[in-house]
Amino acid sequence: MPVSDQELTSLAATHDIISVGMLADDVRRRHHGLTTTFVRVADVPADIGAPVSIPAAAGEVRIVGTPTTRMAAVERVREVAAVAAGASSAALSAYSLSDLEQLAASEAVTLRALLEELRAAGLELVAEAPVDRLRDARRSVEEVNIAGLVLARLTVDQAPSADPLPFLKSVAELQRAVGVLRVFAPLPRRINPAVPTTGYDDVKRVALARIVVDAVPSIQVDWARYGPKLAQVALTMGADDVDGVSADDDASGEGRRRSPLEEIRRNIRAAGLEPVERNGRFDVVTR
Amino acid sequence: MIERLADKVRAGERVSAAEALDLYRHAPTALLGRLADGIRARKHPDGLVTYIIDRNVNYTNVCVARCSFCAFYRAVGSSEGYVLGFDELFRKIDETIAVGGGQLLLQGGHNPDLPLTWYEDLFRAIKRRYPSFRLHALSPPEVIHLSRLSQLPVPAIIDRLVAAGLDSIPGGGAEILVDRVRKLLHCDGKATADEWLGVMRHAHRAGLRTTATMMYGTVETDEERLDHLLRLRALQDETGGFTAFIAWSYQPEHTELAGREATGVEYLRTLATARIVLDNFDNLQASWVTQGGKVGQLSLAYGANDMGSVMIEENVVRAAGASYCMDEVEIVRNIEDAGFVPKRRSMHYEILGDPIFREREVPRMLELATARQDGDTSVPEELLNYPARSRTGKQLRIIPS
Numbered sequence: 001m002p003v004s005d006q007e008l009t010s011l012a013a014t015h016d017i018i019s020v021g022m023l024a025d026d027v028r029r030r031h032h033g034l035t036t037t038f039v040r041v042a043d044v045p046a047d048i049g050a051p052v053s054i055p056a057a058a059g060e061v062r063i064v065g066t067p068t069t070r071m072a073a074v075e076r077v078r079e080v081a082a083v084a085a086g087a088s089s090a091a092l093s094a095y096s097l098s099d100l101e102q103l104a105a106s107e108a109v110t111l112r113a114l115l116e117e118l119r120a121a122g123l124e125l126v127a128e129a130p131v132d133r134l135r136d137a138r139r140s141v142e143e144v145n146i147a148g149l150v151l152a153r154l155t156v157d158q159a160p161s162a163d164p165l166p167f168l169k170s171v172a173e174l175q176r177a178v179g180v181l182r183v184f185a186p187l188p189r190r191i192n193p194a195v196p197t198t199g200y201d202d203v204k205r206v207a208l209a210r211i212v213v214d215a216v217p218s219i220q221v222d223w224a225r226y227g228p229k230l231a232q233v234a235l236t237m238g239a240d241d242v243d244g245v246s247a248d249d250d251a252s253g254e255g256r257r258r259s260p261l262e263e264i265r266r267n268i269r270a271a272g273l274e275p276v277e278r279n280g281r282f283d284v285v286t287r
Numbered sequence: 288m289i290e291r292l293a294d295k296v297r298a299g300e301r302v303s304a305a306e307a308l309d310l311y312r313h314a315p316t317a318l319l320g321r322l323a324d325g326i327r328a329r330k331h332p333d334g335l336v337t338y339i340i341d342r343n344v345n346y347t348n349v350c351v352a353r354c355s356f357c358a359f360y361r362a363v364g365s366s367e368g369y370v371l372g373f374d375e376l377f378r379k380i381d382e383t384i385a386v387g388g389g390q391l392l393l394q395g396g397h398n399p400d401l402p403l404t405w406y407e408d409l410f411r412a413i414k415r416r417y418p419s420f421r422l423h424a425l426s427p428p429e430v431i432h433l434s435r436l437s438q439l440p441v442p443a444i445i446d447r448l449v450a451a452g453l454d455s456i457p458g459g460g461a462e463i464l465v466d467r468v469r470k471l472l473h474c475d476g477k478a479t480a481d482e483w484l485g486v487m488r489h490a491h492r493a494g495l496r497t498t499a500t501m502m503y504g505t506v507e508t509d510e511e512r513l514d515h516l517l518r519l520r521a522l523q524d525e526t527g528g529f530t531a532f533i534a535w536s537y538q539p540e541h542t543e544l545a546g547r548e549a550t551g552v553e554y555l556r557t558l559a560t561a562r563i564v565l566d567n568f569d570n571l572q573a574s575w576v577t578q579g580g581k582v583g584q585l586s587l588a589y590g591a592n593d594m595g596s597v598m599i600e601e602n603v604v605r606a607a608g609a610s611y612c613m614d615e616v617e618i619v620r621n622i623e624d625a626g627f628v629p630k631r632r633s634m635h636y637e638i639l640g641d642p643i644f645r646e647r648e649v650p651r652m653l654e655l656a657t658a659r660q661d662g663d664t665s666v667p668e669e670l671l672n673y674p675a676r677s678r679t680g681k682q683l684r685i686i687p688s
Contacts, residue, residue, distance in 0.1 A: 015626025017588045018320045025317065198624045199581030200588075229551030230581045236316055236552060263547075270550040272316065 003211055012165050012208060017200055017237075024207035024238030031217060036235055036273040038223070038242035038264050039280060042090065048076050052083040054090065057261065058247035060152070060280030062127050063094035070107045070114060073100070074121045081122025090247075091280025093125035093152045094118070097140055098133035100126070111140060115147035125150045125280055130157040130189065131171060141178045152280060153183040153220055153243065158190045159197060164205055168212040175215045182282060183241055184213050185220040187234075202230055203237050210238030223264065232267045241278075242268075289314050296322045296563055299329070307513050311560045316552055323559035323590030330569060331592045336627035337570075337636065338618050340643065341390035341423065342383040342599040345658050346371045346409075350396025352428065352477040356462070356505055358541035358607040360396050364679035369659055370398065372667025373412055380417055383599060386650065387615070387643030390634060392596065393424035394459055397432040397477060400680030403447065405673045406433065410452035422452055423634045426459030427486035428477040436676070442489045449493060455634050456490045458498040458533065464518045465511040472505055472544065484522050491528025496635055499529045499568075503557055504537040504549035512557070516564040523567045530636055531570035531593060534561055535577040540608025551582045555589045562590025570636055575618075576604050579611045584621040593632075594618045600656040614652035615644050 003011070003023070011020050042058035044050070046065030054061055061084050067073030077094055084092050095118075104111040115126070126144050129151050134140050144151050154174075160167040168186070175181045186209035187202055197205075210219045221231040224244035231242060246260040261277075268275035277285040292306050293314070302310065310319065349368040350360035361368040371379075380391065391413075410422055425433075425448065434444045445453075461483055462474055469475035478486070490497050499519045503512050523529050534557055536549040549557075554574070562571050573591040575583025576598065583594065597615050604610075613621070619642045622629040631639040643649055666683060675681045 017585070017625075018317050018324065022317045195620075196580075198621050199584040200621075200625050202581060203585065227579065227581075229554075229579055232551045233555065233582060233585060266547070267550050267552075271552045 008165055008208075008212065011211070012163060012204075015200070017203055017207075020204055020207045021237030024210040025236060027210050027214060028219070028238050028240050032240045034272070034274045035276050036240055036242065036268045036271075037218070037276050037278045038245050038268070039278055040245045040247040040260070041243065042247040044080055046073075046076055046095070048072055048079065052080050054084055054087045055247040055249065056088060057249050058088050058090040059278060059285055060125075061088065061090045061092050063092075064127070066099045067095060067103060070103055070109065070117070073103060073114070074117050077118050077121040077123045085122070089279070091124045092122055093127040093280055094123055095127055096133075097126050097129035097144065097151070098135075098157075101135050101140055112143045112147055115143055115149055119148050123149060125152040127152050128155045128185075129153070130155045131174065132160055132167070133157045137174055138177050141174070141180065145178070145180045150281075151181065153185050154181050154216070155185045156188050159188040159201070159205075164208055165212065168209055171209075172213045172215065175213065181216045183218045183220045184209060184216045185222065185243065186213075187221065187226060189225070199230060199233070202226065203234055206234045207238040228263070228267055232271050235268065235271045235273060289318070293318060293322055297325060299566075301566055302563060304513055304517055307516070307560060307564045308509060310563060311509060311513065311556065316556055319556055319559035319563075320589045323562035324588055326562050326566070327571070327590050327592050334626070334628050335630050335638070336587060336592055336594060336622045336625070337630050337632040337638070338594040338597065338615075338622070339390065339632055339634065340383070340386060340388040340597045340615060341392055341634075342379055342388055343392045343596060343601050344371070344376065344379055345602045346376065346393060346395040347398045347401060348396050348602070348658070349398040349400070351399055352397045352432075352474065354462075354474040354477065355472055355544040356474075356502070356537055356539075356542050357603070358538070359603040363399060363677045366664070369664070370401065370667060370670060371658060372665075373409060373669055375659075375667070376409065376413070377416060379600070380413065380420060384417070384420070386597070386599065386652070387631070388597070388599065389419065389639075390421035390423055390454075392457055393422060394426050394429065394457060397429065399436065399676035400670070400673070400683075402673050403433050403437045403439075403444065407447060407451040410448065414452035421454045421634060423455045423457055424448075424453055426457050427483045428460035428474075430456070430486045431478050431482055441486055442493070445486075445489055445493050445495070449495065453495070455495055456487070456497040458487075458500040458529070461500045461515070462502045463505070463507040463511055464515045465507065468505070468507045468511055480518065484518060487522060487528065488526060491526035496528055496530045498531045498533060500532070501534045501561070502537055503534060504553070505544060505546070513560075513564070516561055520565055520567060523565070527567070529568060530634065531572055532561055532565050532568045533572040533574060533595065534558055535574040535604075538577060538604055538607030538609050542607055551578060554578050554582060555585065558586055558591060559589040575613055576601060576611055577609050580613050580617065580621060583611075583613070584625055587622070587625045587627060594622060597652075598655055599652065600658065602658045605655070605657070610655070612652065612654045615642055615649065616651060619644075
């Protein structure tokens, strides 16, 4: 049942986090039931020539960092794609769409031309589109689609304001316009260390995103960025997809006693949900 | 079935062990939270969420108990073992007072080289220098250790410590109050479940108020976790001496027991269940030190009405892998952001006032202090005045520092 504007305003203002979470959980269950997907990611740096190591468990190989030039962006995709092709069946994602917008502008090419070049070099997905940093969100997201690429996730660079509703409504409007968004990650990527977001802020933002942005199939939380505890609670309040699970299954590394795969599954099950691994192409992975 | 139990909780009726287990195992997390929050609201209709400014000091890490879940202790004779000197403790008290604190939470290992007189002299010295400063000190296993060490009964130990300046007893060392679990954790030697409860009974009879704790997530079953809560509830019915209950999850890093930490959702479910079962406890604390600030704050929606302590210093949980920090500014911001009114309190949950940083300038604290700086191996001079039990301790007493 759609939620009225008045109800949304009241939900955004309430401190009753459990009520907001229950409403969001209803929406989430309507979309996904108990299924909770997660993707194991291998990050590789954007610098040309930097070593590329891709664990076999990776479902997404992600080039992270800001490319300095168009040529460097394309060349790095070509390099990583060559390694990935021989080592893994993971999908290759790279870059932020806002960085690519800027790069295209600074090199006086169209965004579409740049995206097509990247695709020709082996790119499958644009890793993220920080909606609050895009110059023209609708057009740029459409260009990704037209260029034959997929947007891995719509993200938020910084928390927009105390009232998240106008922003979330603009995301819902964007999806109505483009219809291609698969995943929305509503928690900000950049946090003010002096005033970090609180648990209530984060969980409410996830829950409201699930309620307001109903037409985007998945609401995502990042395991590594927000930590397992907050991310797990968010799964009970509207989120259904987990990003940032390490693809490195070497349990002896980094002092780990449990592999990331075992941990993510345990956490999802402990939240009363069913874990399903997917890859960057959104295909279910069976191992 | 769950809905019938939920109605019972809403009506303010007491739940049985079987009913509590059903709720814990089968109620949706949101429903558990709702029920717990309803109890919190009934007990604290003013919307206040309290916290205390005190310092969590561990006077020694030398311990003969050797609990398998502990990453903090060092064996007798270890080069990493320490005992804090009186002057070091005075300095810590000065720092605590500077940020508005009025109490030490003072706990430590079972060090065979610290006799009862060391504690008495320390407490008296603190009270002489800081007459209004409070000592929330020595968990039940430490009291039992002193009882064994000095061959005096527990009530006599409590009486002597109170005479020296002890104000209240922290609920540490409870772990899970089921002896099967305590044996598996190698902590039945330091105190059986009955012994732990016995110390609290004596303390309450002596007029002391104490807290109660639970460290869950090691080897206990759900039933045993509930047994723990029910045993606390029974003693509270008898004495009414507990001021608060604090649950935290076992922290496995660097411990002999190893394993994995219970998840955040399990913490919220455990907290909410505790709020439902412990109907005779006024206060439940959020354990931000083990769960982090975010889940710590979310605890306020799952039955907690207190954000615990600013801590200033923490050693035990840090040794096992968790290193969160919240100073008063951050605790207050989180309380207000959750829609509550923050108030400073004493250990007895008397309201002391509004946040101290709004009354005067207080230095921000971005990380918790530790007992000692790395590499500080100094031995306090006054230790020479006390007889040691261990061979290493005796040697240290002989060799002038």
